[in-house]
Amino acid sequence: MQFKRQVKAEEQVNLTPLIDVVFLLLIFFMVSTTFTKETHLKIDLPEAAGALQVSKVDQIEVVIDAQGGFSVNGRALVNKQLSTLQAAIQEVSGDDTSIPFIITGDANTPYQNAISVMALAGKMGYTNLSLTAQEPEEGEAGALAPD
Structure with a gap:
């Protein structure tokens, strides 16, 4: 008996779905999507004369240092006395103790000087104290490596 082989239909990918x-x-x-219409206004601001305020x-x-x-x-202050530092801080801040107080010290700064400045700031009423430090560079001796 001879059986006819069935002709296989070509496989096609249906692109309709x-x-x-x-389209969906x-x-x-x-x-x-929201579309915004930007408008550009030309504004002529008024001029005012007067002294500049600090x-x-x-x-x-x-x-x-x-x-x-x-x-x-x-x-820079003229001497290393804490009373001079206190006067300079009061002059700059105008008795506003809510502004941030940043203490930056040299790597070789005596520890006592940094503590004295922190104590002075606390005595003057500053509560927002920050100490700054520099991140060690890659491969620098004595740098702490993260675990």
Whole structure:
């Protein structure tokens, strides 16, 4: 007996569901997108004459050098006395103790000087104290490696 082999139909990928999904996504993104119309206004601001007012400082930064000298917001003080430092801080802050107080010390700064500045800031009523440090560079001796 001779049996006829059935001719295999060519396999084709039906693209109709794929096209339907693409159109649904297109409609979804079109509906969910918000379009904004930007307008540009030209505004002529009024002019005013008068004396400039001193702006408030946004922070107080006390820098302690390796010899124990102080500078407040970039202004070096004439001596290393805490009373001079206190007067300079009061002059800069204007008795506003809510602004941040940053203490920056040299790596070789005596520990006692940093503690004295912290104690002075606490005595003056500053509660927002910060100490700054520099991150060690890669491969630097003595640097702590993360576990």
